Amino acid sequence: MGTDNYISLYYHLVFSTKERKPSIRPDIQERLYAYIQACTKAGSYSVINVNGMTDHIHILLVAYSGEFVVSHFVREIKKSTNKFLNTKVSARGSFAWQEGYFASTVSRRDVVAVSSYIDRQKEHHGKLGFEKELTMIFGLDAAQDESYS
Numbered sequence: 001m002g003t004d005n006y007i008s009l010y011y012h013l014v015f016s017t018k019e020r021k022p023s024i025r026p027d028i029q030e031r032l033y034a035y036i037q038a039c040t041k042a043g044s045y046s047v048i049n050v051n052g053m054t055d056h057i058h059i060l061l062v063a064y065s066g067e068f069v070v071s072h073f074v075r076e077i078k079k080s081t082n083k084f085l086n087t088k089v090s091a092r093g094s095f096a097w098q099e100g101y102f103a104s105t106v107s108r109r110d111v112v113a114v115s116s117y118i119d120r121q122k123e124h125h126g127k128l129g130f131e132k133e134l135t136m137i138f139g140l141d142a143a144q145d146e147s148y149s
Contacts, residue, residue, distance in 0.1 A: 022054035
């Protein structure tokens with residue numbers, strides 16, 4: 001890519017723990033989120049916000065390269081966080097992510113609203129279950145597919 005190109009693509013990602021087990025305990029949430037924030041690759045993408053519940057996380061990021069591939073990012077972030085939680089944090093080898101994920105692009109004008117939504121996860125889940133949340137966000141009934149939820 002030449003220096004004349006400007007790319008700024010925003011993505012909202014959601015993925016859950018294996019079998020939706022409440023594996024992201026409150027005592028490790030902040031360390032996990034900080035680790036994901038630190039995974040930002042210079043020039044390729046930047047993580048804007050990370051939050052979630054004990055059984056899933058939301059990531060809002062912006063990609064700066066046409067070479068950015070969502071599926072590669074998700075595969076690598078799952079792999080590295082799985083290793084981090086199982087070796088550096090006291091998950092004792094028991095932590096794993098579910099196979100699938102949800103992804104949606106976000107318009108620039110909606111970034112603040114999506115980030116705010118991600119910040120308020122505990123509030124939302126007092127009212128909605130995970131499957132209803134996915135259906136609401138992505139407009140899909142894919143929450144019924146076990147590989148995603």
